[in-house]
Amino acid sequence: MPASPPAHHAVPHVAVWLRQDLRAADNTALLAACADPRTRVTALYAITPGQWQQHDVAGVRIDFELRQLACLRDELAALNIPLCLLEADDYAALVPVLARWADAHGVTTLHANRQYEINEQARDRAVASALQAQDIDTHWHEDLCIVPPGRVLTGDRRFYTVFTPFRRNWQQQLDDHGTRPRGLPAQREAMAYGVSASPLPERIAGYPSHVDAGVARALWPAGEAHAHDRLAGFITEAGGDYDRRRDLPAIDGTSTLSPYLAAGVLSARQCLHAARRQLAHARDARGLDTWIGELCWRDFYKHILVGFPHVCRHQAFKRETDAIAWRHDDALFRAWCEGRTGYPVVDAAMRQLLETGWMHNRLRMISAMFLSKDLFIDWRLGERHFMRHLIDGDLSANNGGWQWSASTGNDAAPYFRVFNPTLQGRKFDPDGEFIRRFLPALAGLDARRVHEPHAKQVDALLDYPLPVVDHGEARLHAIAAFRALAPAG
Numbered sequence: 001m002p003a004s005p006p007a008h009h010a011v012p013h014v015a016v017w018l019r020q021d022l023r024a025a026d027n028t029a030l031l032a033a034c035a036d037p038r039t040r041v042t043a044l045y046a047i048t049p050g051q052w053q054q055h056d057v058a059g060v061r062i063d064f065e066l067r068q069l070a071c072l073r074d075e076l077a078a079l080n081i082p083l084c085l086l087e088a089d090d091y092a093a094l095v096p097v098l099a100r101w102a103d104a105h106g107v108t109t110l111h112a113n114r115q116y117e118i119n120e121q122a123r124d125r126a127v128a129s130a131l132q133a134q135d136i137d138t139h140w141h142e143d144l145c146i147v148p149p150g151r152v153l154t155g156d157r158r159f160y161t162v163f164t165p166f167r168r169n170w171q172q173q174l175d176d177h178g179t180r181p182r183g184l185p186a187q188r189e190a191m192a193y194g195v196s197a198s199p200l201p202e203r204i205a206g207y208p209s210h211v212d213a214g215v216a217r218a219l220w221p222a223g224e225a226h227a228h229d230r231l232a233g234f235i236t237e238a239g240g241d242y243d244r245r246r247d248l249p250a251i252d253g254t255s256t257l258s259p260y261l262a263a264g265v266l267s268a269r270q271c272l273h274a275a276r277r278q279l280a281h282a283r284d285a286r287g288l289d290t291w292i293g294e295l296c297w298r299d300f301y302k303h304i305l306v307g308f309p310h311v312c313r314h315q316a317f318k319r320e321t322d323a324i325a326w327r328h329d330d331a332l333f334r335a336w337c338e339g340r341t342g343y344p345v346v347d348a349a350m351r352q353l354l355e356t357g358w359m360h361n362r363l364r365m366i367s368a369m370f371l372s373k374d375l376f377i378d379w380r381l382g383e384r385h386f387m388r389h390l391i392d393g394d395l396s397a398n399n400g401g402w403q404w405s406a407s408t409g410n411d412a413a414p415y416f417r418v419f420n421p422t423l424q425g426r427k428f429d430p431d432g433e434f435i436r437r438f439l440p441a442l443a444g445l446d447a448r449r450v451h452e453p454h455a456k457q458v459d460a461l462l463d464y465p466l467p468v469v470d471h472g473e474a475r476l477h478a479i480a481a482f483r484a485l486a487p488a489g
């Protein structure tokens, strides 16, 4: 007869709360929770639809997380760790729900990986004090970045505001901060747990995804195994050419790993490690070295959140730019959101976002600059629209990208360098292949006309709008408005 499993109430109960780290391997909080083999461990995930709505989390992102949770539940079950769901409308309501759950299940310790946005930090402080009142220890781990915020500082211990010296310093620290990924925790002894895995919902009521479910599943399959295959495929096939091909939206020149990094299906350490391993025997380092630079941008913008928390409240990094009198024009804004500006590269980009939940980086820059400079509409509206539609929506990267494009951020595009959307289209989609893919109305146009369908004369037969603004005039207007700003004292 097999020995009966130990009674759960005799064994300390450790909880690990998973948030932006939905993976079993190389998960600092999970490994810490599992460090003592004599404990039982439960993983938690909180469903907070009201909070998600407040934070503009996209339905396509929630759908991706639910699919990922189903994979993670099976991975964790193989380690004898149940995954339980907690439900509360928002963070304020979640704190007592979590505290009650911990009390009811005899939790002794809670582990979680730190998040850096101000709302999440306030939530974690509230959880820590509620649990402390119940004699439950909380441990908050650094995991999200390769080098955690606050570790890459200038000589006088300030946060960097410029990327190039940040990267130099970051690079020097890579080996000092446990950047080598770790594996899975050891399988735990099966025991009568007193906790069973929760059933997972397939969708959250009132939280639809704007992307067709079949399209989302085909483009963004869930699961750590898939994410690792995608990483390996990129590193071996496209990584070497990344520096030359990353700006061309018509081809698969970038990793498309951002949804996996944003939800934590992959850790940035795992990405860095894979790139460095390949670099060890690569003849030309430029491609992957440039790619490692993008992982560094990710850390850079997380540092900015912590060093300059006003950006979490969507205030401009350069405070003087908050004085800009942006144009209020709902019809123009809607034309941008729906891909009807009459500038093909912008419109194709906006349709890519609507149809796939993702947009190529070059196009994010072009469309963000078009909204903030050509249409002269407040970048915050665009930032919000992106968050509501991106599968990889992330406050630090999105805010950083928007403030870069709008010239309101640290180390931003200089305000006088306004992208010409037609020239950007010609340069980065020279044959118009990407444009035709997302704008079927232009499918019959050749490589020259596809970038300026109405250039020679208005083609009344073409189901495509005229440009909503004149780029030349709009550029001069934006430059004059920025030039008139007094620098903040």
Ligand code: FAD
Binding pocket: 246, 254, 255, 256, 257, 258, 259, 261, 262, 294, 295, 297, 298, 299, 301, 359, 360, 361, 362, 364, 365, 368, 386, 390, 392, 393, 394, 395, 397, 398, 399, 400, 401, 402, 405
């Ligand atoms: P790759 O080129 O393969 O890069 C690898 C990884 O590095 C990315 O997956 C991402 O995690 C990180 N990364 C790359 N570029 C940046 C960057 N500029 N800043 C921070 N991290 C970066 N990225 C997001 O993850 N979420 C967002 O919400 C987001 N919003 C953006 C908004 C604007 C206006 C701009 C200009 C950029 C934004 N980015 C955002 C950054 C970038 O566009 C995406 O990370 C990238 O397009 C994702 O594609 P990829 O995975 O193929 O990237």
